[in-house]
Amino acid sequence: MGNDELTRIHELAKRVTLLEKMALRQQSRIDELVERLEEAERRAGTPPQRKEPPKAAADDPAEANAAAQRAVPSVSDLLDEEMKRDLSRAYTGAAASPVKPPEQPPQGKAMNAMERAAGSYARATGGKESTPSDRARQNEAARKKAAEAALDAIPVHELRERTPAERAADYIRDYNALYDVVGTMFQKKKAQDDFIKLYEVQGMRCTNMQLRLSRPELEPRFVAVTPTRDADFWGMPLGNGLFAVVPNPFLVYGEEMHTAGGMREAFNSNYRAGNTYGRFTVKETATFQFGTIGKVFKRGQVEVTV
Structure with missing residues (x-):
């Protein structure tokens, strides 16, 4: 041992x-x-x-x-x-006899009970599954027909993803319509806020504007600005770092903004020196390429009025 x-x-x-x-x-x-x-x-x-x-x-x-x-x-x-x-x-030196686990009760009784329940259900229903009533079938058919009619009424171009050019066209249309909003200042401000939210507008401003006042030959560089209403430019993201850009409708467009603020590089316009403008009718958006610093990728076209 x-x-x-x-x-x-x-x-x-x-x-x-x-x-x-x-x-x-x-x-x-x-x-x-x-x-x-x-x-x-x-x-x-x-x-x-x-x-x-x-x-x-x-x-x-x-x-x-x-x-x-x-x-x-x-x-x-x-x-x-x-x-x-x-x-x-x-x-x-010998182990005691192990205790036998209790035997599982036979499952025949449980199966018999289930079979009896299934038989009772079959006798009660006559061996047929329940079917929806005629009224329920008619309602379902009417709903399906209405859904198909509504789908057919949607223009085909709205069922696909819109191209950047189509989105830019909508952007220009709604931007120009901001000047035609009637009502109080609160209602006009709400329309502008809805526009910013709808198009996910990002505010931008020329970051080297003061330096360009003395050296206008320098290329303008743009940075993001918040809140959007305080920016000089409003940009709608197009993807791949590109933005469709319009002037802030509140922008005061004078000689300083034209010479150093980036408007001269961003848009072709009817600007005349010595004048100050406060309304813009966008014909074509400018395109900015934006990373950490933004720059003008393509000029736009805008008509300015006093």
Whole structure:
């Protein structure tokens, strides 16, 4: 027998001793509780009720002894199955017979119940699945016809993705219409905000404008500006870093803006020196190429009025 088995036997022996002590402690606790109960009954003036064993059992000493042994739990009763197998393996060298798992109940009854339910359903429906009513079929057909009619009414060009040229044309049309909005200043401002939101407009401004006042030969460089309403140019993204650009409709277009602010490079126009303009009619958008710094990629065409 190896050292590991001896160590295991010693551990099991300690556990058995501990269980015996626990059993004795519980028995002492039970005796103490019985004594307290009897004391309480005596104080209350009620004689303690004791159950007398049957005379037949008292007359037979062997049977009384067996009953007493059954009443006191043995150490084996306090061991679980794993400890019993370990003890058997340690002392006899053979493992105790494993406990067989409970057998699964046959599923025939469950299947029979399902079959009976299916049969009842078939008898109730006459063996036919439920079908939608005539009114439901008519409503579905009417909805389908209305959807097809609405789809046919949509122009073909709206069912595909619009080209950059088509988007730029819409951009120009709605931009020029901003000057024709009637109503209060609040209503005009709301129309401009809706335009900015619809076309995802990005504000731009010439970043080297002050330097170009003394050196107008320098190429203008543009940066993004927020909020958009404070920018000099409004650009609609076309993709691939390109923007369709128009002047801010609030822009005051004078000599400084023409010479150094980028308007001269961005648009061909009817500008005349010495005049100041405040309204723009865009004929063709300018195209800016934008990364960290933007530059004019293609000139646009704009008509300015005072």
